[in-house]
Amino acid sequence: MSEILQKIRNRTATAVVIGLGYVGLSVAVEAARASYLVYGIDIDQDKVDQLQSGKSYVSDIKDEDIQTLIHQRLHAVNEFSSIAEADVVIICLPTPLNKTREPDVSMISSAVASIIQYVTKDTLIILESTTYPGTTEELIQKVIEDEMGWKAGKDFFVCYSPERIDPGNRKFNVKNTPKIIGGISPVCAELGAQFYGSFLQEVIPVSSTAAAEMVKLLENTFRSVNIALVNELTLMCDRMGINIWEIIDAASSKPFGYIPFFPGPGIGGHCIPIDPIYLSWRAKMFGFHNKFIELADDINSNMPRYVVSQITDILNEYEKPLKNSNILCIGMAYKKDVNDLRESPALEVFKLLQQKEANVTYYDPHIPHFKNDGQMVYSVELTSEAIAEADLVVIITDHSSIDYPLIVENAALLYDTRNVTKPLEGNIMLLGGHKRYGNTFLRDEIFQTDMEGRDSFD
Ligand SMILES: NC(=O)c1ccc[n+]([C@@H]2O[C@H](COP(=O)([O-])OP(=O)(O)OC[C@H]3O[C@@H](n4cnc5c(N)ncnc54)[C@H](O)[C@@H]3O)[C@@H](O)[C@H]2O)c1
Known part of the structure; x- marks a missing residue:
């Protein structure tokens, strides 16, 4: 742990962001701005090409932001070998519903399979995708422990940190929105907090990955229920x-x-x-x-x-x-x-x-x-x-x-x-x-x- 902590403290750590959508690109840009070397991986070649040519496809990120970072501190790629260089891997992949409106976490599982191919000991792996409580333990910690014979908190580190980005919000962005973090163990949580704390304004630790997963679901359920309440009252008032x-x-x-x-x-x-x-x-x-x-x-x-x-x-x-x-x-x-x-x-x-x-x-x-x-x-x-x-x-x-x-x-x-x-x-x-x-x-x-x-x- 001390080596990766040192790399975070002096910003020589290499971060790999998997999934360069609204969430992943925002995180990658912020980490690169903080002087980390960042590899962004996306299977969508069109997105990789746009970034390589200095163009942003996310409305909150300007072309100039990409142009100042790309080919220097930020690299966009369509394959996973850069994970071998990573000190920190951040997963920002979609978590949609399937045809029967059940969670489809297949993209997280496929990313974990790719991570296993290249990951080295002492890497910190953070899931940012929104998902149900228990996902980080079941799909990341247990799978890597089983496949690699490693122990989380000792040989590698695992956290969950929900992304709270609000597209189009001019006041709050990745940097100034408090970041929730939960780890598989206190050591994991401490590393995650140190990493995000090095480039975001405020980090709020919670007791576990499941707690961090639940925080995000509380926030969005609160919004869904309150919007539904006022929608129903609209019909009633009508x-x-x-x-x-x-x-x-x-x-x-x-x-x-x-x-x-x-x-x-x-x-x-x-x-x-x-x-x-x-x-x-x-x-x-x-x-x-x-x-x-x-x-x-x-x-x-x-x-x-x-x-x-x-x-x-x-x-x-x-x-x-x-x-x-x-x-x-x-x-x-x-x-x-x-x-x-x-x-x-x-x-x-x-x-x-x-x-x-x-x-x-x-x-x-x-x-x-x-x-x-x-x-x-x-x-x-x-x-x-x-x-x-x-x-x-x-x-x-x-x-x-x-x-x-x-x-x-x-x-x-x-x-x-x-x-x-x-x-x-x-x-x-x-x-x-x-x-x-x-x-x-x-x-x-x-x-x-x-x-x-x-x-x-x-
Ligand atoms: N968009 C938001 O406002 C927002 C806010 C908070 C949290 N989230 C959550 O963050 C997660 C990501 O959302 P998003 O909006 O950034 O999604 P997105 O669809 O914008 O981006 C996901 C990216 O992942 C890429 N991808 C898909 N499979 C891949 C794979 N196997 N390997 C590499 N790249 C792959 C896609 O090409 C895409 O570019 C979701 O769980 C979402 O619920 C989204």
């Missing part, structure tokens, strides 16, 4: 003729005991829709059925359908069927200011509208194109003509750079699922069934009459 946006604004004036969450067209990204399912799946192995998680998943995943039902209601009021109507979707990314489409609720809204035979187009400054049922779809330009040609414009993702006044001025019908048009004067329909005229919220008769006797999730 029935009751109460404006949820006004209620949230007013409740947010309470300086203690309340944290505002906002309704929306559904949840997306790699984390919030997936991570809680990892936890409920694991809990079932302990005979525990987690009701909150399942319920939140059910409510959140039905929001795109609710959005489409409100679009249908609005058009109906203006004597237009959804079929053959021109619908312009604003924003396809799963959340504002990112170029990530994964699990985006906008994709489902888009598909559902197409299934109802609407003519659907989209505008997203961060997503120039995407594949829909095998066919490439391209973003239109946001011009007054494109807006005016649509029978209805629906704001799904509230990117900061979008010209909302242009949309408000030119849209025949505007439906805003994020209340991003709040500062603007106009005739705007909001998620939850209210219209806003200027700064005044009015209950819209469209929704009042039409909602009676209808099920929440039709």
